[in-house]
Amino acid sequence: MMRRDPVFVRKKQSSVPSLVDLCVQKAIDNVRYLGNVGPVDHHLLEQILPHCTLDQLMHIEKASEGDLSPVTDKLWKKFFEKQFGSNCTKEVIKRMAAKRVSFRWLQLYEAKVKEMAEAENEALDRIRQRYKSEDARKQSRQVKICAKVPPSSKRRFWGDNGPGYNVSNVKSNIMKKSKIEFLKCREVKNIAAMNKNSIQRPASSSSMMRSGSMSGMGSTSKDPKSSKRLF
Numbered sequence: 001m002m003r004r005d006p007v008f009v010r011k012k013q014s015s016v017p018s019l020v021d022l023c024v025q026k027a028i029d030n031v032r033y034l035g036n037v038g039p040v041d042h043h044l045l046e047q048i049l050p051h052c053t054l055d056q057l058m059h060i061e062k063a064s065e066g067d068l069s070p071v072t073d074k075l076w077k078k079f080f081e082k083q084f085g086s087n088c089t090k091e092v093i094k095r096m097a098a099k100r101v102s103f104r105w106l107q108l109y110e111a112k113v114k115e116m117a118e119a120e121n122e123a124l125d126r127i128r129q130r131y132k133s134e135d136a137r138k139q140s141r142q143v144k145i146c147a148k149v150p151p152s153s154k155r156r157f158w159g160d161n162g163p164g165y166n167v168s169n170v171k172s173n174i175m176k177k178s179k180i181e182f183l184k185c186r187e188v189k190n191i192a193a194m195n196k197n198s199i200q201r202p203a204s205s206s207s208m209m210r211s212g213s214m215s216g217m218g219s220t221s222k223d224p225k226s227s228k229r230l231f
Helices: 006-014 019-029 042-051 054-063 069-084 086-099 105-141 152-158 173-184 186-222 224-230
Strands: none
Touching (some): 019 042, 042 069, 069 105
16 A cells, blocks of 8 residues: 655645634625624734724724724724824824823824814814905905985985086086086186176066056056147
């Protein structure tokens, strides 16, 4: 009979995965469905959890009972360094060493995310305030159209009821004011007075002629002595 080499037998046996290996591989393939992994041994989680994304690992941390930091702390450090940079990670390590304190990298990651969100909100508030101030400044510099009707005293000055100044056909207030100032000047007043006198003189002379003729007619008809003298 041929004798088998024991080394060959061991290699053949090692190539066959165990039941535990099959379960670990199955968990890795379905890592997105994992939840509470508290009861699972840590040496198995060290093979499964490195395949999680940031959101998947966060979900597992929140859903699991117990402390997973012995397995996940180094994973959170990688996520922290990947998102915030190596310089920030070194600075955090330096500060913890100087203050002689230690925090889990999950806590440091959450604190950093919160800090950045608050800084972003403050920056947005400052930008909104600047836009608001700029809009207010622009509004204050704009020309505002007054839609209110002027008071009655001013209406007489601008409208048809003014003292001899008809500017109702002029729409612009500036043009009305200019026209009234023109009508108030001395030269225009003198011309208006001359025109008024020239109109009144013919009327007065005609009235005088009419009164004289009426008086002559009355004297001839009423005085009998004058008629006798003519004959």
